[in-house]
Amino acid sequence: MQKFLKDWRQDAMNRHQYDSAIFIGDKLLALTNDPIDAFWLAQVHFATGNYSRALTFLEKHKLIDHSPACRYLAAHCCIKQSKYEDALSTLGDKTPAHLLGNANKSRRKLQHTNGNARNGVHGKGSNRTDKAERSENREREKEYTSDVKYEAAMCYLRGICFAKQNSYDRAKECYMDAVRIDVQCFEAFDQLMKNCLLSPDEEWAFLESLEFDAVITDNTDSSQEAAQFARMLYTTRLSKYKNPSEFSNAVESLSQHYNLHANPDLLLSKAELLFTQCRFKQALAITSSVLDTDQYNFSFLPLHLACLHELRQKNALFLLSHRLADLHPEEPATWLAVGVYYLTIGQIAEARRFFSKASMMNPHFGPAWIGFAHTFALEGEHDQAVSAYGTAARLFQGTHLPQLFLGMQHLQLRNLTLAHEYLTAAHALCRADPLLLNEMGVVFYHLDHLGDAVRVFQQALAVAADIGSDPKAWLATRANLGHAYRRRHEWALALAEFDAVLRQGHQRDAAVFCAKGIVLLELGRGWDAIVALHEALS
Numbered sequence: 085m086q087k088f089l090k091d092w093r094q095d096a097m098n099r100h101q102y103d104s105a106i107f108i109g110d111k112l113l114a115l116t117n118d119p120i121d122a123f124w125l126a127q128v129h130f131a132t133g134n135y136s137r138a139l140t141f142l143e144k145h146k147l148i149d150h151s152p153a154c155r156y157l158a159a160h161c162c163i164k165q166s167k168y169e170d171a172l173s174t175l176g177d178k179t180p181a182h183l184l185g186n187a188n189k190s191r192r193k194l195q196h197t198n199g200n201a202r203n204g205v206h207g208k209g210s211n212r213t214d215k216a217e218r219s220e221n222r223e224r225e226k227e228y229t230s231d232v233k234y235e236a237a238m239c240y241l242r243g244i245c246f247a248k249q250n251s252y253d254r255a256k257e258c259y260m261d262a263v264r265i266d267v268q269c270f271e272a273f274d275q276l277m278k279n280c281l282l283s284p285d286e287e288w289a290f291l292e293s294l295e296f297d298a299v300i301t302d303n304t305d306s307s308q309e310a311a312q313f314a315r316m317l318y319t320t321r322l323s324k325y326k327n328p329s330e331f332s333n334a335v336e337s338l339s340q341h342y343n344l345h346a347n348p349d350l351l352l353s354k355a356e357l358l359f360t361q362c363r364f365k366q367a368l369a370i371t372s373s374v375l376d377t378d379q380y381n382f383s384f385l386p387l388h389l390a391c392l393h394e395l396r397q398k399n400a401l402f403l404l405s406h407r408l409a410d411l412h413p414e415e416p417a418t419w420l421a422v423g424v425y426y427l428t429i430g431q432i433a434e435a436r437r438f439f440s441k442a443s444m445m446n447p448h449f450g451p452a453w454i455g456f457a458h459t460f461a462l463e464g465e466h467d468q469a470v471s472a473y474g475t476a477a478r479l480f481q482g483t484h485l486p487q488l489f490l491g492m493q494h495l496q497l498r499n500l501t502l503a504h505e506y507l508t509a510a511h512a513l514c515r516a517d518p519l520l521l522n523e524m525g526v527v528f529y530h531l532d533h534l535g536d537a538v539r540v541f542q543q544a545l546a547v548a549a550d551i552g553s554d555p556k557a558w559l560a561t562r563a564n565l566g567h568a569y570r571r572r573h574e575w576a577l578a579l580a581e582f583d584a585v586l587r588q589g590h591q592r593d594a595a596v597f598c599a600k601g602i603v604l605l606e607l608g609r610g611w612d613a614i615v616a617l618h619e620a621l622s
Contacts (some may be wrong), residue, residue, distance in 0.1 A: 086115060093124075102132045119150055126157060135161040148174065152234035159241050161327055168245040175238050175245075179261040183235055185223075236266030243275060249450070253482060256281040260290065267294050268313065277321045280483035283325035283513040287482070291318060313342065320353040324360045325516040328551050331357060348374050348381060355387055362557035364394040379407075385417040386451040392447045401425040416446040423455050432459050450480050457489065466493050484514035492523055503527050518548040522561045529564065534572050541565035556589045563596055570603055579603045594620040 086562040096104035109125040122145045129138035147154040155174060162171035166520035175583040175585035262272035276282055282290060296311035324331060336353060339345035351370050361410050364525035368391035371384050405425045408418040423438035432581070436459035442452035457472030461558035470493050477486035491506035507524045514520065528537035541564050548558045566581030583601040586593070597620035604613035 086112065089115070097128070102128055106132075119145070119147060119154075119362055122147055123150075123157070124155075125152055130157060130161060130164075135164040139165075143604070145330075152231050152238065156238050156241065156493050159238065163241060163244055166248075168248050171241065172245050175242050177242065179239055179242070179258065180235055180265075183232060183265045184209055185262060189455075209440045214246055221567065233266050233269070235271070236269040239265060240272040240275075243272060247275075247279075252281065252479070263290075263294060267298055269294055273318060273321070276482075278331065280450065280480040282482040283328040283484070284516070285513075287322045288326060291322065298562075306590045313338075320350060322351075323514070325359040325551070328357060334397055348378065348384070352384055352387065355384075358360075359387060359390065361551055361553040362556050364391050368392050368395060368397075380412065382415060382417045385421065389421055390451075393424050393428050396428060399424070401428055414445075416442040416449045416452060418442075419445065420449070420452050420455065423452070427459065427462075432462055435459050448479060450476065450483070453479065454485065456491070457486075461489070461493060466497055469493050476505050482513065484510040484517065484520060486514065488517070488520050488523065493528075494526060495523065498530075504531075516551065516553075518544040518553060518558055518561065521547060522564065525561070525564060525568070529568055529571075534568050537568045538572065541568060559585050559589050562588075563593075563599075566596075567599060570599060573606075575603050575606050579607070 089108055093108045093112060095103050096108060107119065107126045108124065109128060113121045113125055124143070126141045126147070127342040129141060130136075139158055142154060142158050144150050148158045150153065152571045153524060155390075159171045159174040160194055162168070162174060196276055239258050239262035242263065243255040246252070246255035246258060251340050256276065259276045260493055261264055262269045264275075276290075277287070289301075294315075296315045297308075299311045316338050319331060319334040320338070322331070338347075338350060344350050351374055355367040356369040358364075359371070367387065371388035371391060374381060374384055389401070389404075392404075401421065402425055404479065405418070405421040408421050412418050413471045419438045419442040420586070423435045423442065426432075426435035436456060437470070439452050439456035439459065442449055443456055446452070453472065453476040457469050457476060460466075460469035468488060473486045473490045473493065478488065480486065487506050487510035491503045491510060492504060494500075494503035504524075507520065507527060510517075510520050511524065521540050525537045525540035525544065528534070528540060541561055544561050545558060545565070548555070549559075561582050566578045566585065569575075569578035569581060579600065582603065584597055585596050586600070597616050600622065601613045601616035602615055604610075
């Protein structure tokens with residue numbers, strides 16, 4: 085009878101017939117009085133959204149302290165009801181330090197023991213003993229691995245609670261501990277990457293510290309392959325400002341050997357790399373190809389919207405934002421799309437209103453905060469812009485962009501000391517952003533530190549070349565380098581830079597022709613200077 089009821093219960097769950105599953109599960113529990121069946125029934129209540137009932141059920145049957153799985157489910161019920169203090173009380177606010185590092189060693193030890201038993205280490209006369217020992221080891225390994233995974237998941241829930249309480253440093257540590265305990269706890273890793281809680285250098289250092297060898301499968305060879313596969317998957321989620329070659333190698337391997345060339349997550353990573361390289365058309369082509377087949381893949385929308393804005397695709401933004409507003413008004417990305425549309429057509433006040441709405445729906449939605457701050461910057465409301473960028477900097481501590489934008493605001497206000505401080509702070513987080521290096525060079529230029537300005541402008545152009553960025557996107561930086569050479573009286577070098585700017589794109593830029601004319605006058609080439617100045621006037 086018990087097997088019949090368990091099969092009936094599972095069949096109902098497979099068809100998402102939760103009322104049937106609850107009805108049968110309740111009868112099965114009355115027959116068995118087994119804590120496992122009680123936990124199973126609590127999980128069904130959780131799946132239906134009856135979080136209060138699931139929590140009450142766990143408390144009624146005294147299951148919360150029965151196992152890590154029960155404690156995890158109880159805390160999850162509290163979080164779903166926004167009872168974060170109760171969740172932390174259930175979880176405990178400290179990470180199980182004994183599991184950090186030891187969990188993976190213990191799992192490898194169990195796996196090694198099983199491997200020896202499978203290989204007949206104990207000799208021919210002990211087959212029965214070997215079988216019993218293998219069975220016992222497998223059960224012990226399975227139970228231990230399950231407990232470790234739930235402990236890691238509870239670290240993840242602690243991070244969620246701390247993040248909701250605006251304790252971002254503690255949240256970051258909890259997420260990192262979760263992945264250290266169980267490298268397969270992707271939710272915690274995703275929170276670290278998605279919310280920019282680590283700088284690019286910290287991301288790569290964290291990846292190197294993870295013990296992917298702890299991934300266990302049926303045999304050692306497949307475990308090694310699974311470990312390498314997991315590492316490559318995680319590599320594609322890291323910042324695209326650092327180690328682009330390693331990212332490309334990981335994507336190529338996943339595409340060729342595992343048939344993931346059309347996988348949306350990998351395509352999103354490729355599009356992000358193209359966006360950091362200022363190759364907006366190629367990035368838009370990738371995001372559009374995915375959204376054509378999965379038009380409500382909300383993870384793609386922020387990048388897709390950014391590409392549409394950079395390319396001034398007003399009609400596409402209008403259609404997309406209207407469709408999202410009609411079908412998904414509950415999604416923050418919907419109102420981000422509306423805000424980007426109004427920003428693109430120049431209706432700044434309307435854009436601000438919708439960016440604000442998106443940020444209120446999800447206070448951790450980075451693109452909405454950045455867009456909200458941009459609206460103040462575009463209207464010259466520098467104080468409000470500084471305040472909004474400051475909020476973004478507190479929320480997203482691992483990204484350099486808020487610090488960069490704060491530096492740009494102070495540069496516009498001619499607060500050169502403050503601008504230098506913010507840009508230096510941004511540079512400490514990310515050393516491979518050409519835009520950041522350009523802004524630092526501009527600050528040095530205005531401070532009359534022309535040698536430093538030349539060095540930083542050259543570094544910006546070198547970094548842009550290293551990451552494969554579109555050279556035309558950095559013509560302004562090359563022009564700035566030419567001006568720095570001009571003020572240092574290095575006329576030949578300045579002329580070479582201005583000629584390069586005119587040759588590569590700014591063929592009708594009056595300011596560049598004027599600067600070129602001044603340099604030619606200093607070189608004693610009067611007629612060439614007259615021609616350049618006439619070009620500037622025309």
